[in-house]
Amino acid sequence: MTNQIARPWALMRHHAGWADVFLIESETADSITGVYPDRETVGPPVNYSVRAVLARFETLEAARAAREGAVLEWRKHDAGVREAEDKLRVAEKAREDAWLNCLKGASGA
Structure with a gap:
């Protein structure tokens, strides 16, 4: 788990062709807990299965850049x-x- 939490920024599937940036605040072998910092109203932490993570990144900027690059690929x-x-x-x-x-x-x- 230490390797995974070292990359606390994740992309989570929102809908086809779009992923939301998610900050992983804690995790177990089965689940992650965190928040969506880009949403207008950042609510209480939410829990997901670790399978919900599309990709992990070390920084917020890397996660956002990957998301934007993937959108360009989708649009092609x-x-x-x-x-x-x-x-x-x-x-x-x-x-x-x-x-x-x-x-x-x-x-x-």
């Missing part, structure tokens, strides 16, 4: 994701139309 894929979503919508529309046509055909309408 935006066009491909939009293209895939467009193709998915077309495929879902075709599936819906086929289903409706099958029901209508079976009813004799």
Whole structure:
């Protein structure tokens, strides 16, 4: 555990494509306790499983820099994701139309 607490700044998954900076104040083999210093209202310490940590850093600046770099990497894929979503919508529309046509055909309408 000593090696881990030496890197008290962590990135925690917030939602897809974004991680929040988290200050680890204490930890056990199974859990971490700390706060989110970048949030407007820093509330009481919260507990998570150690599995919730995406990455650990020695400094706040390193954690923030890693987060920003990861966002840039995420954004590189935006066009491909939009293209895939467009193709998915077309495929879902075709599936819906086929289903409706099958029901209508079976009813004799």
